[in-house]
Amino acid sequence: MNLKALLSHLHIAANTDKDPIITGITSHSKKVEPGYLFFAISGVQADGHQYIQEAFENGAAAVVGEYRETSASGLYFYAKDTKRLLSLAASYFYDEPYKKHKMTGITGTNGKTTTSFLLQHILVSHGISTALFGTVHHFINTKVVKSSHTTPDPVTLQKMLRESNDEAVVMEVSSHGLEQNRIEGITYNQAIFLNLTHDHLDYHGTMESYYQCKAKLFSYIKPKGTAIICSEGSYGKRLIQELSSKNTLQVWTYGKRKTDHFYIEDVGKNYFNLVHETMHVTVPLPLPGDYNALNTTAAIAAALDYGVPIKDSINYLNTFQGIPGRFEELTLYNGTEVIIDYAHTPDGVSQVLEAARNKAGSRPFYHVFGFRGNRDVTKRSEMISISLEYSDETVLTVDDLDGVTTEQLIQETTEAIPVGTHSPTVISDRTEAIFYALRKAPPKSVVIITGKGPENYKEKYQYPSDSDLSTVKLFQSLNKAAL
Ligand SMILES: CC(=O)N[C@H]1[C@@H](OP(=O)(O)OP(=O)(O)OC[C@H]2O[C@@H](n3ccc(=O)[nH]c3=O)[C@H](O)[C@@H]2O)O[C@H](CO)[C@@H](O)[C@@H]1O[C@H](C)C(=O)N[C@@H](C)C(=O)N[C@H](CCC(=O)O)C(=O)O
Numbered sequence: 001m002n003l004k005a006l007l008s009h010l011h012i013a014a015n016t017d018k019d020p021i022i023t024g025i026t027s028h029s030k031k032v033e034p035g036y037l038f039f040a041i042s043g044v045q046a047d048g049h050q051y052i053q054e055a056f057e058n059g060a061a062a063v064v065g066e067y068r069e070t071s072a073s074g075l076y077f078y079a080k081d082t083k084r085l086l087s088l089a090a091s092y093f094y095d096e097p098y099k100k101h102k103m104t105g106i107t108g109t110n111g112k113t114t115t116s117f118l119l120q121h122i123l124v125s126h127g128i129s130t131a132l133f134g135t136v137h138h139f140i141n142t143k144v145v146k147s148s149h150t151t152p153d154p155v156t157l158q159k160m161l162r163e164s165n166d167e168a169v170v171m172e173v174s175s176h177g178l179e180q181n182r183i184e185g186i187t188y189n190q191a192i193f194l195n196l197t198h199d200h201l202d203y204h205g206t207m208e209s210y211y212q213c214k215a216k217l218f219s220y221i222k223p224k225g226t227a228i229i230c231s232e233g234s235y236g237k238r239l240i241q242e243l244s245s246k247n248t249l250q251v252w253t254y255g256k257r258k259t260d261h262f263y264i265e266d267v268g269k270n271y272f273n274l275v276h277e278t279m280h281v282t283v284p285l286p287l288p289g290d291y292n293a294l295n296t297t298a299a300i301a302a303a304l305d306y307g308v309p310i311k312d313s314i315n316y317l318n319t320f321q322g323i324p325g326r327f328e329e330l331t332l333y334n335g336t337e338v339i340i341d342y343a344h345t346p347d348g349v350s351q352v353l354e355a356a357r358n359k360a361g362s363r364p365f366y367h368v369f370g371f372r373g374n375r376d377v378t379k380r381s382e383m384i385s386i387s388l389e390y391s392d393e394t395v396l397t398v399d400d401l402d403g404v405t406t407e408q409l410i411q412e413t414t415e416a417i418p419v420g421t422h423s424p425t426v427i428s429d430r431t432e433a434i435f436y437a438l439r440k441a442p443p444k445s446v447v448i449i450t451g452k453g454p455e456n457y458k459e460k461y462q463y464p465s466d467s468d469l470s471t472v473k474l475f476q477s478l479n480k481a482a483l
């Protein structure tokens with residue numbers, strides 16, 4: 001592709017006679033190869049404009065930046081909003097690959113991974129080849145690809161869309177991805193809004209701007225495409241109202257109101273009853289908890305929009321294998337049940353503890369969890385309160401340090417313990433905290449470990465283990481051997 005064609009697509013005036021062939025696109029100077037077009041972006045950590053010279057030295061054919069001029073020597077074009085332009089350029093460069101697929105975008109504070117796995121399972125079971133882009137991994141052309149972001153950076157994203165020969169693409173769309181225009185240049189056939197609760201306020205500042213950011217996903221749906229929105233919670237209701245009044249999309253609602261297009265009548269232990277138009281059906285609950293009835297309904301509704309009859313979806317759900325670190329259960333040698341879960345927001349923790357406590361009944365109940373350094377600190381007290389309310393013992397530890405020291409994170413965690421409540425136990429080493437709870441829990445109790453889910457540890461701990469699952473397995477093997 002030639003430079004001028006690309007600039008013209010981006011509405012950038014090409015005040016030059018030169019028209020080199022562009023061999024690639026990037027916003028990272030160190031990834032530049034000969035013939036690349038480099039976009040200079042002002043980011044949170046760094047300013048890409050500082051790296052223009054390096055980009056030229058690495059062979060950039062041209063640079064687009066937000067400063068009117070540069071001291072670096074080479075073809076330079078000024079433009080506004082290079083983040084957005086980078087995404088549009090990547091889409092154009094890779095031949096607008098979204099057009100090859102039926103595209104689903106899923107957003108919400110919690111449940112994106114769960115709903116995307118459920119939808120992918122239903123579609124694949126129905127014979128629709130389906131790519132999945134998200135937090136746990138990406139899945140393209142039936143192969144698992146490592147994921148570093150929930151919503152990849154625009155160049156990676158467009159490359160993945162280009163590589164995928166799958167009929168459908170189901171992707172998690174994070175609020176960071178939306179704020180940074182990573183999905184610009186994609187049009188969706190359908191999008192799902194799951195919920196909006198307290199998280200990421202370190203990044204978005206207020207719930208209002210967090211909401212505005214999430215709501216943006218629905219402006220990327222094609223005309224008369226489908227918006228599937230959960231009516232539980234005030235932000236879902238608001239989005240339903242805003243989109244319905246515009247009348248440009250088909251709006252399907254799901255939730256616990258009789259007026260919802262997909263109405264969840266009641267939720268049992270292993271099933272829930274769903275009403276859609278004149279159809280009343282019983283649906284197997286693939287994972288415990290009321291919130292998973294909501295996630296499953298979102299997936300069933302999205303699949304119906306793809307043409308999968310509800311009765312077929314129900315059949316396929318019977319063979320769903322679960323998701324790493326989402327209510328993942330193990331039973332120990334002494335009958336103690338361990339649950340590993342990725343909950344890391346007040347709502348997520350509250351939902352999963354309620355589901356786990358319902359399962360545990362009167363059995364002793366232990367909860368191990370922690371926080372990440374340098375992330376939203378305003379959610380911490382609420383999460384500790386919720387844990388203390390549900391648990392016989394709460395063990396506070398560390399999720400990830402992410403640039404702060406253990407001492408600092410533990411001090412912040414201790415300061416977040418609400419006054420007037422009974423006290424949690426604090427053990428900074430995550431593996432020791434898990435061992436402590438597993439050792440202390442009498443036979444047949446329930447121990448739930450949240451925050452990391454399937455993620456690998458970033459820190460070195462006392463016991464040789466790299467994830468919550470492997471710590472639990474290590475405890476099991478050491479203690480079984482001692483019997
Ligand atoms: C806060 C945040 O989201 N940052 C993302 C953002 O980086 P940034 O704008 O801060 O970039 P920066 O490091 O300041 O650099 C600015 C520019 O200088 C360039 N640069 C920098 C150094 C250099 O040597 N040369 C160079 O050209 C960079 O390539 C960049 O273009 O844009 C980058 C490229 O897209 C992302 O990799 C990066 O994700 C960081 C690593 C990250 O951790 N993001 C997380 C918070 C995130 O996005 N999470 C969501 C899920 C959240 C959730 O739901 O839990 C996700 O979608 O994954």
Ligand SMILES: Nc1ncnc2c1ncn2[C@@H]1O[C@H](COP(=O)(O)OP(=O)(O)OP(=O)(O)O)[C@@H](O)[C@H]1O
Nearest residue numbers: 109110111112113114135291341342343348351352
């Ligand atoms: N619909 C929901 N409402 C509230 N909490 C939920 C919901 N679905 C899942 N959760 C909780 O949130 C945790 C994370 O779920 P999941 O990974 O599906 O969400 P996510 O939106 O993909 O999160 P992230 O983007 O941070 O990876 C689950 O382990 C569960 O505890």
